[in-house]
Amino acid sequence: MDHQQLVEQAKLARERAYAPYSKFPVGAALLTREGKVYLGCNIENAAYSMCNCAERTALFKALSEGDRKFTALAVIADTDRPVPPCGACRQVISELCPNEMKVVLSNLKGEIKIVTVEDLLPGAFSPEDLNE
Ligand SMILES: O=c1ccn([C@H]2C[C@H](O)[C@@H](CO)O2)c(=O)[nH]1
Numbered sequence: 001m002d003h004q005q006l007v008e009q010a011k012l013a014r015e016r017a018y019a020p021y022s023k024f025p026v027g028a029a030l031l032t033r034e035g036k037v038y039l040g041c042n043i044e045n046a047a048y049s050m051c052n053c054a055e056r057t058a059l060f061k062a063l064s065e066g067d068r069k070f071t072a073l074a075v076i077a078d079t080d081r082p083v084p085p086c087g088a089c090r091q092v093i094s095e096l097c098p099n100e101m102k103v104v105l106s107n108l109k110g111e112i113k114i115v116t117v118e119d120l121l122p123g124a125f126s127p128e129d130l131n132e
């Protein structure tokens with residue numbers, strides 16, 4: 001599965017977004033080492049702080065199904081620039097995905113920006129920082 005195909009999958013996921021408050025649907029597609037794709041959409045709630053982003057939906061689906069090895073993540077929204085993940089997602093992505101993994105940011109205009117996990121959150125707080 002190439003980056004463009006992963007973006008197409010993210011676009012499908014976006015159609016399933018539950019975003020009645022922001023009216024800003026987002027889709028994500030997470031590729032595993034074995035070639036499986038987990039889709040994620042944002043899911044909002046009338047108690048606004050309970051909203052979950054598309055990226056974290058995809059990651060949480062994957063981990064809860066037993067997958068932990070990922071090779072790429074695509075994200076898409078109707079933005080002027082390829083959609084930038086929020087801070088919370090950057091933190092979660094940085095813990096669950098390898099630093100050098102590619103994250104394919106995109107928008108409905110067909111623009112794509114490819115960054116690494118490390119680019120998204122340089123110097124992220126990580127499990128190694130916990131002194132146990
Ligand atoms: O990268 C992003 C940015 C925002 N959102 C969601 C959160 C909220 O539901 C809506 C508006 O912020 O978009 C995502 O899912 N991913």
Ligand SMILES: [Zn+2]
Nearest residue numbers: 053085086089
């Ligand atoms: Zn987010």
